Amino acid sequence: MHIVPASLHNSLVRAAYQQRGFTDSEAEDAARFCELAARHGIKTHNAIKALHLDDLFGSKAGGCVPGAVIRDVTPPGKFAASRIWDAQRKLGPSTAFAAMEEAIRLADTFGIAQISVDHAFHYLWGGGYVMEAAKRGYIAYTNCTAALAEVVPFQGSFPTLGTNPHSWGFPTTEALGFPLVVDWATSTVAMGRVQQCKREGKQLPIDAAVDAQGQPTTDPHAATALLPFGAHKGYGLSLINELVAALIGGSLPTLRSRPVPAGEKRTCTFYFQVIHPEALNAGAFAMGRSQSANVHAVIQDILGHGNEKCLLPGQPEAEAARLSAHAGGLLFTASEIAELAAVAQSTHQPAWNLEDFPVFTPAP
Amino acid sequence: MHIVPASLHNSLVRAAYQQRGFTDSEAEDAARFCELAARHGIKTHNAIKALHLDDLFGSKAGGCVPGAVIRDVTPPGKFAASRIWDAQRKLGPSTAFAAMEEAIRLADTFGIAQISVDHAFHYLWGGGYVMEAAKRGYIAYTNCTAALAEVVPFQGSFPTLGTNPHSWGFPTTEALGFPLVVDWATSTVAMGRVQQCKREGKQLPIDAAVDAQGQPTTDPHAATALLPFGAHKGYGLSLINELVAALIGGSLPTLRSRPVPAGEKRTCTFYFQVIHPEALNAGAFAMGRSQSANVHAVIQDILGHGNEKCLLPGQPEAEAARLSAHAGGLLFTASEIAELAAVAQSTHQPAWNLEDFPVFTPAP
Numbered sequence: 137m138h139i140v141p142a143s144l145h146n147s148l149v150r151a152a153y154q155q156r157g158f159t160d161s162e163a164e165d166a167a168r169f170c171e172l173a174a175r176h177g178i179k180t181h182n183a184i185k186a187l188h189l190d191d192l193f194g195s196k197a198g199g200c201v202p203g204a205v206i207r208d209v210t211p212p213g214k215f216a217a218s219r220i221w222d223a224q225r226k227l228g229p230s231t232a233f234a235a236m237e238e239a240i241r242l243a244d245t246f247g248i249a250q251i252s253v254d255h256a257f258h259y260l261w262g263g264g265y266v267m268e269a270a271k272r273g274y275i276a277y278t279n280c281t282a283a284l285a286e287v288v289p290f291q292g293s294f295p296t297l298g299t300n301p302h303s304w305g306f307p308t309t310e311a312l313g314f315p316l317v318v319d320w321a322t323s324t325v326a327m328g329r330v331q332q333c334k335r336e337g338k339q340l341p342i343d344a345a346v347d348a349q350g351q352p353t354t355d356p357h358a359a360t361a362l363l364p365f366g367a368h369k370g371y372g373l374s375l376i377n378e379l380v381a382a383l384i385g386g387s388l389p390t391l392r393s394r395p396v397p398a399g400e401k402r403t404c405t406f407y408f409q410v411i412h413p414e415a416l417n418a419g420a421f422a423m424g425r426s427q428s429a430n431v432h433a434v435i436q437d438i439l440g441h442g443n444e445k446c447l448l449p450g451q452p453e454a455e456a457a458r459l460s461a462h463a464g465g466l467l468f469t470a471s472e473i474a475e476l477a478a479v480a481q482s483t484h485q486p487a488w489n490l491e492d493f494p495v496f497t498p499a500p
Numbered sequence: 501m502h503i504v505p506a507s508l509h510n511s512l513v514r515a516a517y518q519q520r521g522f523t524d525s526e527a528e529d530a531a532r533f534c535e536l537a538a539r540h541g542i543k544t545h546n547a548i549k550a551l552h553l554d555d556l557f558g559s560k561a562g563g564c565v566p567g568a569v570i571r572d573v574t575p576p577g578k579f580a581a582s583r584i585w586d587a588q589r590k591l592g593p594s595t596a597f598a599a600m601e602e603a604i605r606l607a608d609t610f611g612i613a614q615i616s617v618d619h620a621f622h623y624l625w626g627g628g629y630v631m632e633a634a635k636r637g638y639i640a641y642t643n644c645t646a647a648l649a650e651v652v653p654f655q656g657s658f659p660t661l662g663t664n665p666h667s668w669g670f671p672t673t674e675a676l677g678f679p680l681v682v683d684w685a686t687s688t689v690a691m692g693r694v695q696q697c698k699r700e701g702k703q704l705p706i707d708a709a710v711d712a713q714g715q716p717t718t719d720p721h722a723a724t725a726l727l728p729f730g731a732h733k734g735y736g737l738s739l740i741n742e743l744v745a746a747l748i749g750g751s752l753p754t755l756r757s758r759p760v761p762a763g764e765k766r767t768c769t770f771y772f773q774v775i776h777p778e779a780l781n782a783g784a785f786a787m788g789r790s791q792s793a794n795v796h797a798v799i800q801d802i803l804g805h806g807n808e809k810c811l812l813p814g815q816p817e818a819e820a821a822r823l824s825a826h827a828g829g830l831l832f833t834a835s836e837i838a839e840l841a842a843v844a845q846s847t848h849q850p851a852w853n854l855e856d857f858p859v860f861t862p863a864p
Contacts (some may be wrong), residue, residue, distance in 0.1 A: 209782055215611030217581040218779040247579030250612045250775065254782035275747075292807030304736075306743050316743065318736035350806065366730030372668075372682035372813045378802060379670050379680065382794050383639075383777050387786040388801040401786040411614065413747050415582040418573055418618035422751040422765040430746050437752040438742060442714065443656030449736045 138473055138493035139465040142171055148476060149183050151483045153227075156195045157202035162227045169229035172264045174466040177456025180328065181261035184475045186229075189258060193283060193393055199403070200257035201225040206234065209254075217246035220384075221253045225403060228259035232278070232406065236265050239410035240274055247415025253406035254385035258283055263319030265408070266305030267453070270315030275411040276305045281381045281404045285389045287323045287362045290371035293350025295361035296390050299323045300377035305450075307413055311432040314454030322374035323362040330356045343367070381405040463496040502837055502857035503829040506535055512840060513547050515847045517591075520559045521566035526591045533593035536628045538830040541820025544692065545625035548839045550593075553622060557647060557757055563767070564621035565589040570598065573618075581610035584748075585617045589767060592623035596642070596770065600629050603774035604638055611779025617770035618749035622647055627683030629772070630669030631817070634679030639775040640669045645745045645768045649753045651687045651726045654735035657714025659725035660754050663687045664741035669814075671777055675796040678818030686738035687726040694720045707731070745769040827860045 146167035153163035170183035194200035204226035210219050219238055223231045235251040242249030259265065262278045269276035282298025289297060299321040306316040324344040333340055333356035345359035346352055353359055364370035378389055386392075387401040396402045413427065421430040439446050460467055468476065470490055477488035510531035517527035534547035558564035568590035574583050583602055587595045599615040606613030623629070626642045633640035646662025653661060663685040670680040688708040697704055697720035709723035710716055717723055728734035742753055750756075751765040760766045777791065785794040803810050824831055832840065834854055841852035 211778070215776065215779040216609065217613075218611030218776075220780065220782050222782055222784065245580070246610055247582030248612055248614045248773070249581075250779070252780040252782060254784055275744075289802055289807050289810045292803075292810045294805035294807055296802045296805055296807060304740060306740075306747075308743070316739070318740060320733050320736070324730075365733050366688075368811075368813070369684050369729050369734070372684070375680070375802070375813065376668060376670075376682060378798055379672070379795065380639075380780065382798040383670075383780045383791060385782040385784045385794070386798070387794070388798060390801050390805065399787045401784075407780070409612070412579065412582075414575070415579040415614070416584065416616040416744065416747045416771070418584050418586055418616065418749040418769075420586065420618055420749045420765075423763045427747060430749070430751070431743065434742055434746040434750070434752060437754050438653060438660045438739070439656075441658035441660055441754065443653050443658055443660060446653045446656045447732075449732070449739065 137467040137469060137496045138490065139463045139496045140468050140473070140476075140493050141465045142175075145174065145183070145466050145476075146171055148480055148483070148485055148488075149186075151485050152187055152479050155483045156190060158195070158227060159203050162202065162230045165227060165230040165233055168233070169260065169264060171466065172268070173261050174468070175457050175460045176264070176267070176453040177459075177467075178261050178264070178453070180326070182472070183479075184472060186260055187479060189260065194257060199225060199393070200227055202227070206231060217242050217249045219251045221251060223253050223256045223406075225255055225257050228257045231256060232259040232265045232408070235406065235408045236269050236276065236410065239276070239408050240269060240272065243274060243410040243412045243415070248409070248411045251406075251408040252384045253408075255403045256280070256406045258404060259406060262301055262303035263305070263317050263453070266303045266319070267315050267317045267450070269410055270305030270307050270317065271309060273307045273413065275307065275413060277409040278303050278407060279377045279380060280406045281377050281386055281389065281392060282321070283393045283404065285392060286327055287364055287374060288346050288350065290364055290368045293346065297364070297374045297378065298389060298392065299326060299362065300374040302373060302377070308431055308435075310428040312435060312448065315450055316448055317450035317453060319449070322364050322370045322377070324365040324370070325362065327362065330359050330362075380407045459496075459498055462498070467496055468493075501831040501833060501860045502854065503827045503860045504832050504837070504840075504857050505829045506539075509538065509547070509830050509840075510535055512844055512847070512849055512852075515849050516547075516551055516843050519847050520554060522559070522591060523567050526566065526594045529591065529594040529597055532597070533624065533628060535830065536632070537625050538832070539821050539824045540628070540631070540817040541823075541831075542625050542628070542817070544690070546836070547843075548836060550624055551843060553624065558621060563589060563757070564591055566591070570595060581606055581613045583615045585615060587617050587620045587770075589619055589621050592621045595620060596623040596629045596772070599770065599772045600633050600640065600774065603640070603772050604633060604636065607638060607774040607776045607779070612773070612775045615770075615772040616748045617772075619767045620644070620770045622768060623770060626665055626667035627669070627681050627817070630667045630683070631679050631681045631814070633774055634669030634671050634681065635673060637671045637777065639671060639777060641773040642667050642771060643741045643744060644770045645741050645750055645753065645756060646685070647757045647768065649756060650691055651728055651738060652710055652714065654728055654732045657710065661728070661738045661742065662753060662756065663690060663726065664738040666737060666741070672795055672799075674792040676799060676812065679814055680812055681814035681817060683813070686728050686734045686741070688729040688734070689726065691726065694723050694726075744771045823860075823862055826862070831860055832857075
């Protein structure tokens with residue numbers, strides 16, 4: 137891994153988004169998001185993926201509109217702890233950061249708040265938004281509909297569901313040293329994993345994919361669609377995203393990101409929720425513990441009794457952030473730097489040369 | 501299956517709870533809950549289970565207090581869309597029905613609302629409460645901590661987590677004919693399934709249980725603890741219940757329902773959330789659809805394209821309710837009727853005789 141100064145990385149991301157017509161504020165949000173992903177070791181949703189998504193479905197394809205202004209379409213005078221937004225296809229991270237900020241503001245008053253977003257453009261890594269809210273002391277949740285229908289319903293044969301992720305963040309920094317973040321897609325694996333197994337000549341896990349006839353397969357070359365994790369349970373979790381989307385304003389999952397007939401919709405939706413932890417606190421913790429000390433004691437109990445080697449969700453991301461801090465920059469592989477160098481060239485930024493970025497070797 | 505008139509069933513449940521010292525109102529809630537479970541084919545959480553739970557952990561064991569009065573401990577003037585309750589170990593269904601009622605009232609105003617409950621006694625079947633709210637037109641969610649730590653964390657060896665269920669209900673009756681209810685434990689199977697496999701000489705599914713050494717096993721005789729479903733994903737979902745509980749006031753999961761040292765707690769907690777569907781509605785459905793027509797179209801898309809035989813979560817319960825309605829009563833097996841007959845005898849109610857309950861044969 138090589139160390140890239142965050143300021144250099146962020147300048148590049150800003151320049152790339154500005155070149156695509158995004159406003160300074162949107163370009164700043166994109167840089168903030170991509171730094172967050174890189175800092176926490178999220179290789180699947182860093183700047184390279186963000187720009188690739190923009191090429192495929194975003195500002196170059198009309199799915200995302202630079203400078204779009206979010207409209208609040210909440211019924212006047214109703215639902216004080218809720219906001220309903222029409223994002224008008226604004227950049228996903230800009231919409232998500234703003235929604236989380238507004239949800240936090242409302243949760244401070246109401247204890248719980250929600251923001252629903254129609255006409256959204258993909259926000260990339262839901263875990264990042266809930267993690268930031270959790271670091272600020274809140275419980276946060278988000279779900280969205282994924283870009284493409286790649287997942288077969290439980291006991292079905294044709295992909296009609298997205299990989300529909302759920303992300304929860306908990307304010308456990310005082311108790312555990314980092315926010316606990318539960319964040320995953322509802323498919324057993326992502327389509328990227330199928331491609332990776334193909335390249336590496338590996339088999340897929342069982343119950344991860346089906347072939348063109350809808351039969352389960354572990355052969356990545358035969359796999360044409362994914363399966364939900366945990367049989368009917370993951371299927372139910374995936375349906376939740378589609379139902380929430382359908383209630384907000386999302387349309388048929390098989391049309392999403394694809395050419396649609398007149399009158400149809402192909403945009404995704406977002407749902408955000410924030411809870412103030414004091415709005416849960418019944419104030420009667422055992423042994424005179426504080427709320428935070430109680431969370432610590434409960435987690436110690438779960439990871440005690442011989443379970444000491446278990447990881448907590450969010451721990452790998454926290455470890456990546458620790459390494460980034462230790463390195464004093466963002467950590468990228470040589471091949472990632474080559475891709476970022478190409479972005480630097482195409483946006484007329486100073487050249488990125490691998491030898492300018494010191495190799496980082498984590499202490500054992 | 502035999503047909504038992506709901507009125508007779510409910511009289512018996514009321515009498516059994518009154519005999520245990522519960523108030524008329526609590527006995528009525530117990531009857532309402534047990535009828536709901538029986539009517540929807542929930543064999544694991546009907547009157548027999550409810551009374552068995554009360555024997556083991558409830559009014560006979562001090563875990564549940566007849567006539568207990570719920571205290572509202574929300575900080576005065578704060579968190580208007582939230583309520584924090586100390587249930588003082590009141591009967592679970594009474595607490596849960598009241599919490600859902602209050603959450604609905606608040607969601608009408610705020611669009612979203614939550615009720616957190618400390619010092620709770622088990623509510624049995626979370627799916628029932630969210631289903632009732634969904635039938636009334638709301639999105640509802642609940643989680644709780646399970647009675648016993650029976651589940652081993654992902655990559656651990658000792659059971660420190662409950663089977664910690666999650667239940668979501670969606671107001672899809674207009675769109676689909678029944679409420680969609682996603683409701684399951686976060687273990688692959690319940691401990692009851694292990695007992696059943698033992699009796700029937702069957703193997704457990706893989707990734708369902710571990711032996712005394714913490715190694716995965718499919719032998720029900722060797723199984724001593726359960727595993728979360730879906731590896732790290734089900735583990736994360738189980739942790740959510742423990743974290744929410746820890747923030748409310750629940751203590752160490754390995755102490756739950758067990759003898760505890762002075763100053764410790766062994767009660768479970770409940771969390772309820774209700775969302776008004778209009779507080780999500782951005783009003784821009786494709787093809788001029790209504791919100792409900794949009795939900796219908798999305799589900800038709802998911803279950804189209806060759807997926808027509810897939811079931812929706814909540815569909816088996818809806819089918820059971822249809823059969824109950826067709827039979828004109830609640831459906832019980834002969835062995836269930838024998839158990840209820842024993843309850844009738846011990847509560848000095850008129851005798852239950854199997855021959856009084858006509859056999860029900862569903863039409864093919």
